[in-house]
Amino acid sequence: MSGPVIAVVGGGQLARMMQQQAVALGVHLRVLVESPTSSTAQVVPDAPVGAAADEDAVRSLVDGAEVLTFEHEHVPTALLEALDAGGVPVRPGPGALVHAQDKIVMRTALTELGVPCPAWAAVADEAALQAFGDDVGWPVVVKTARGGYDGKGVRVVSAALEAADWFEALEPGTSLLAEAKVPFTRELAVLVARRPSGEVRTWPVVQTIQQDGVCFEVLAPAPGLEEATAARAREIGERVATGLGVTGVLAVEMFEVAGPSSHPGADGGTSLLVNELAMRPHNSGHWTIDGAVTSQFEQHLRAVLDWPLGDTAATTPHAVMVNLLGSALTDPRTAYPQVMARYPEAKVHLYGKEVRPGRKLGHVTVVGTDLERARARANGAVALLRGESVPD
Numbered sequence: 001m002s003g004p005v006i007a008v009v010g011g012g013q014l015a016r017m018m019q020q021q022a023v024a025l026g027v028h029l030r031v032l033v034e035s036p037t038s039s040t041a042q043v044v045p046d047a048p049v050g051a052a053a054d055e056d057a058v059r060s061l062v063d064g065a066e067v068l069t070f071e072h073e074h075v076p077t078a079l080l081e082a083l084d085a086g087g088v089p090v091r092p093g094p095g096a097l098v099h100a101q102d103k104i105v106m107r108t109a110l111t112e113l114g115v116p117c118p119a120w121a122a123v124a125d126e127a128a129l130q131a132f133g134d135d136v137g138w139p140v141v142v143k144t145a146r147g148g149y150d151g152k153g154v155r156v157v158s159a160a161l162e163a164a165d166w167f168e169a170l171e172p173g174t175s176l177l178a179e180a181k182v183p184f185t186r187e188l189a190v191l192v193a194r195r196p197s198g199e200v201r202t203w204p205v206v207q208t209i210q211q212d213g214v215c216f217e218v219l220a221p222a223p224g225l226e227e228a229t230a231a232r233a234r235e236i237g238e239r240v241a242t243g244l245g246v247t248g249v250l251a252v253e254m255f256e257v258a259g260p261s262s263h264p265g266a267d268g269g270t271s272l273l274v275n276e277l278a279m280r281p282h283n284s285g286h287w288t289i290d291g292a293v294t295s296q297f298e299q300h301l302r303a304v305l306d307w308p309l310g311d312t313a314a315t316t317p318h319a320v321m322v323n324l325l326g327s328a329l330t331d332p333r334t335a336y337p338q339v340m341a342r343y344p345e346a347k348v349h350l351y352g353k354e355v356r357p358g359r360k361l362g363h364v365t366v367v368g369t370d371l372e373r374a375r376a377r378a379n380g381a382v383a384l385l386r387g388e389s390v391p392d
Helices: 014-024 055-062 077-085 094-101 104-111 127-136 160-167 225-242 296-304 332-342 369-387
Strands: 004-008 030-034 068-069 120-121 140-144 154-157 176-180 186-194 199-201 208-211 213-220 248-258 270-278 317-326 347-350 360-368
Touching: 004 014, 004 055, 014 030, 014 296, 030 055, 055 077, 068 296, 077 094, 077 186, 094 104, 104 176, 104 270, 127 140, 127 160, 127 176, 127 208, 127 347, 140 160, 140 317, 154 186, 160 176, 186 225, 186 296, 199 225, 213 369, 225 248, 225 317, 248 296, 317 369, 332 347, 332 369
Parallel strands: 004 030, 004 068
Antiparallel strands: 120 176, 140 154, 140 176, 186 199, 186 208, 186 248, 208 213, 213 317, 248 270, 317 360, 347 360
């Protein structure tokens, strides 16, 4: 028996976790990996090595595949358009994916859809940034339009001069994205899945906690979130998925801001502003592996194959996911005896990566009825994997 072949570009931990669900479903993953030792290459037998921008490598990857999908957005749009025009189902399609590749394109489209965003402008030089900052108030956030992730390509500046090096590096005809610095109370994320035939499902809204610009902790569902605000977040996520024609999993990261919003449908005491989009499984959804009826990885495979979507309900009152960002241990697995003895309920997911400072090496999820206990125990397990001592 041979199941449908799904071609995936990108050999990081997201494709690695897709493979676990592909095995369960009897789906064949063929993944274009960056090196033979990459996270995904360790667990996927069909893993040709090549660059995402290599047209020959991508065309070879999709030969005989049912569909092409991604674990990162860094694939040339022109290549995807050519594949799509040639009859290869690309999901999400290049017309949708460009909104996750280019932040200015994203902001333009979201504004046209009536989705609430921070005040923003495309700025091509210091004078334009100075005018924007003088208008909305300093400091402001400056982002590279393409290529940024996990805090990279983002800078908070108090004067236009502080972005001078980025302006000097701009290619002719391109711009940086400037945004008002939002006084948010916390960061939320909503995960949406959509299949080509239009079915949409949404998981519970979560709270994300960052460390040095990288997601460190996810609380599912977001504690103390008013149902009206949660419903508004889900509606925004579904509007983005439908309005941009997304297929597969979409993560919509948002700021929760105290005070009313002028956008229609916002509840009186809280407003939501969309920060970022990712059109693939996302760090904010890793908790679904251990805390939801259908994980984001299974759902993504279902969605891109246009199979009926799974139930997105949580299976537990609380799920806490904590990322392992770097370690003092050469191999965090040496801490398994301690972790497993002390935190038997902790679910450890390591990505097979070489240890480097701050690198995303894996995550731990703990579920339960007591949120603070789950947080403490998930963080304790991660501390042991980092080679730190944990008080009794």
